[in-house]
Amino acid sequence: MPSLSPNLCLPLPSHFHLKIMNSPNNKNNKNINQTSLSLHNKQNKFNSFNFKQLNKAISNLNLTQTQSATPTQTHNISLLLKSCIRTQNLQLGKLLHRKLTESQLELNSLLLNSLITLYSKCGDPQTALSIFQNMDKNKRNIVSYTSMISCFANNGMESKALLLFLELLLKDGLYPNEYCFTALIRSCSNSKFFEIGLALFGFVLKTGYFNSHVCVGCELIDMFVKGGGGCADLESAHMVFDKMREKNVVTWNLMITRLAQFGYHGDAIDLFLSMLVSSGCTPDRFTLTSIISVCAEIQFLSLGKELHSWVIRSGLAMDLCVGCSLVDMYAKCGLVQDSRKVFDGMSDHNVMSWTAIIAGYVRGGGGQEREALRLFSDMMLQGSVSPNCFTFSSVLKACASLPDFVFSEQVHGQTIKLDLSAVGCVGNGLVSVYARSGKMECACKCFDVLFEKNLISRNMVVDDASLKDLNLNSEQDLNRRIEYAGIGVSSFTYASLLSGAASIGRIGKGEQIHAMVVKTGFGTNQCANNALISMYSKCGNKEAALQVFNDMEDRNIITWTSIINGFAKHGFATKALELFYEMLETCVKPNDVTYIAVLSACSHVGLIDEAWKHFTSMRNNCGIVPRMEHYACMVDLLGRSGLLSEAIEFINSMPFDADALVWRTFLGSCRVHRNTELGEHAAKMILEREPHDPATYILLSNLYASEGRWYDVAAIRKRMKQKQITKETGSSWIEVENQVHKFYVGDTSHPKAQKIYEKLDELAVKIKNMGYVPNTDFVLHDVEDEQKEQYLFQHSEKLAVAFALISSTPKPKPIRIFKNLRVCGDCHMAMKYITMVTGREIVVRDANRFHHIKDGTCSCNDYW
């Protein structure tokens, strides 16, 4: 941490020290306060100006032909300019500017400076600069310089800000003031100029500018938060905060917000409490918004409610942002109804309040997705608010959970129209919507858009001329710069690309992204590596996942959880548990997700005692309260071991009502152990909770089929027809040479179909000789036996295997197949024989889990 009085090391000219000594910065305090007070009043007066009024006022502005602007004219013009700035209306600002130019009125410093500010704040630094450059030398005062420095600082041209400051120091009669230092420190608030920022920090401490205005301190706090080398230094930020002589409500808000943004929720609440007790400042809309969001994050409902009543009592209930945070807080605390009440009571809505309530319903799940989509439709119909990527992220999640597809396609259209389909969370949402419906072509297309657009944006950034003058020495520098600027590639971009590739199993693309990660200097980035581990795991390549894991130096809980989960999903429980114990030794604390991985590892291989041990220890030793998912793992474990009545007892003893997931897990066990009676009960429970779940109907119908109860099978099919529930069409796909090949049952559309079927015939003969007997239980009963067998041998997963074998995939590599439904029992058996006759390893990812099939055995132990 830097010392609070670092050495002064700025290369300042000698006369500068003198100037500072003479500068009357203490006397200024009073003036500043007065200025800002009167300014405040003026702002309020213009708050009520709408576009029309402002337009009219500008048009009616009387610019009589005097040589230079009179005090009254100056006053009026400056007020109008301020209104344009406040409303970010560059259009009207330009109109006013044009009128001034046309009138040939000679503009004084004040007006020219105001024009610089107008262009600066409306994102047009070039025009601001040209006004500054064309100003008469004798009109260019300290305010002009400060406005221009601030313009550079706020428009991503930090080096130019510093250079202009150096130029200012050489001007006789001009003295930098606290406004100027504030802008300078802001310029240094990125990693590149952090060192200069430290020097400025020392300087303002020595000269007393540090306490001359709260803004200087605020800017310093943010500088440390952004930190040197991209690493936040909250401790130093907090020290600056403590050291500030005067703090106003903004200062408190800033510190509270930054603590919250960096995940120090408890500290943020503590600071809020000391603000109440000892600051003498009254919390305002900003404070409440921030702290209510903290309550949402950590689900601190009691404080959240308290703050809600405060909001009402203090008359802030009509504030849009406060309302948004309340909507979000109630939703995140699980009280969607209360959230809705706040939402309905708001006088106005913006994209955030809509998104917050929609996300609330989506998060709640259990059929509430429909209400979320209804609200989304309302929002679109009203038309005053346009959805953004956050909105789509939630809406697409809702789409993925619903059977109707028309709506999803409309949403997809909207994302294209608004040019958001290549934004990470939107693109991934689209990919998973299509992937879940088995529309792999569409899923792949959406992914490719994501993949290519993100590549292009990176290339554009590299070509950007303004980055070239920054004198970057290495590619790492460039990336840090890009990441900081929030454009182009960041570790987040990679993470979202990787999760997209993983969800559709495109390992080839995943490998390409991996190469890009390394090439662009993110090879040691924790977030990118965590995403790589998940991607390789989800694509069935556990060796590559382990390789990434082993090469990582900096592992966090997500890293460990990802690798443990990877092995657990593949049925390698021993390795998963080994890693779990290794993790505990390195003193990384497991979280709730880690325990889901651990319990599912146990359940995949039937380690009952081990599972119970962890289930009790998670609560007792780690204070983690088991969630639905944890209970589901335990039900799975008991069910798999055939302890069906124990499983039912366990479900009944749960502290909350079991959801569809738990019952679906149980139904799976009933199917394997052929217990129709309990299975029917489980199915009934699921359909009570999710009446449109096609998977349940299928599972139940399979259960009846396995017992030969064809009458009941038919009844189920009829019911599905009545309810218009369609079974997902089974399909399998495989990636060969970066291209996805997809197959349906009996599919002959592939260009190499003839060769595929020849290979299948050849395989059939070979494996029958080894003892394979087709299991026709998996085919409809009213077909002749020979036909059944033929039908069976045209299952999509078998077609994919045959295609892999005739393709030139390198031999040592396993054949990786993906299936949208559960793999069929006969295919599973046949594949085991195929691994024996071909010596190849087959990895199948089905809807539920992974099957690593090698030398005639499968990692799932024939239980799935």
Place this chain on the structure above:
DNA sequence: CTAGGGTTAG
């Protein structure tokens, strides 16, 4: 005329 703070997703 020049300076600072808030909300939505994974």
